[in-house]
Structure formats: C-alpha cells, structure tokens
Amino acid sequence: MNDFLANLSAESPVLWALFxxxxxxxxxxxxxxxxxxxxxxxxxxxxxxxxxKTAERDDVVS
Structure with missing residues (x-):
C-alpha cells in the first residue's frame, strides 16, 4: 500500500489530488x-x- 501511494503521488498528481x-x-x-x-x-x-411536564406545570418556568 505504501508503494502504491508513493507511486501514485509521484506519477500522477491529479489522481493523487482526487484520492x-x-x-x-x-x-x-x-x-x-x-x-x-x-x-x-x-x-x-x-x-x-x-x-x-405535567398538566398543571406546563407554563411554569423552572
């Protein structure tokens, strides 16, 4: 994998950029x-x- 990435970046910079x-x-x-x-x-x-919330506390701000 390392050789593939090194060769790709050296040989075709456009493909490297897309990658x-x-x-x-x-x-x-x-x-x-x-x-x-x-x-x-x-x-x-x-x-x-x-x-x-309960029905009797719906509008109480806590």
Missing part, C-alpha cells in the same frame, strides 16, 4: 453521520431520563 479529496470527503461524511447519531441518542436519553 485525497475523496478521503477527506468520506471522512467528513462519516463524522457527520456519527455526530448526528450521537445527537439523536442524546435526545432519546434526555427524553427518557429528563424532567417530564
């Missing part, structure tokens, strides 16, 4: 998906363990 852009884009997409899942999981836990 780097693809890796960065895939990393950003994966990070975005993981972050979204973690935020949804946090909301689910907040709904399970958070304070619940």
């Amino acid at each position: 780097v852009v693809g890796v960065v884009a895939a990393s950003a997409l994966a990070l975005s998906v993981v972050t979204g899942l973690m935020l949804r999981l946090g909301q689910a836990f907040a709904g399970l363990f958070g304070r619940h």
Whole structure:
C-alpha cells in the first residue's frame, strides 16, 4: 500500500489530488453521520431520563 501511494503521488498528481479529496470527503461524511447519531441518542436519553411536564406545570418556568 505504501508503494502504491508513493507511486501514485509521484506519477500522477491529479489522481493523487482526487484520492485525497475523496478521503477527506468520506471522512467528513462519516463524522457527520456519527455526530448526528450521537445527537439523536442524546435526545432519546434526555427524553427518557429528563424532567417530564405535567398538566398543571406546563407554563411554569423552572
């Protein structure tokens, strides 16, 4: 793999640039998906363990 990357960067810089852009884009997409899942999981836990409103306390600010 190391020889492949060294040869690719030396022989064809355009393909190397496209490869780097693809890796960065895939990393950003994966990070975005993981972050979204973690935020949804946090909301689910907040709904399970958070304070619940009651009918008589709906408009009370705490």
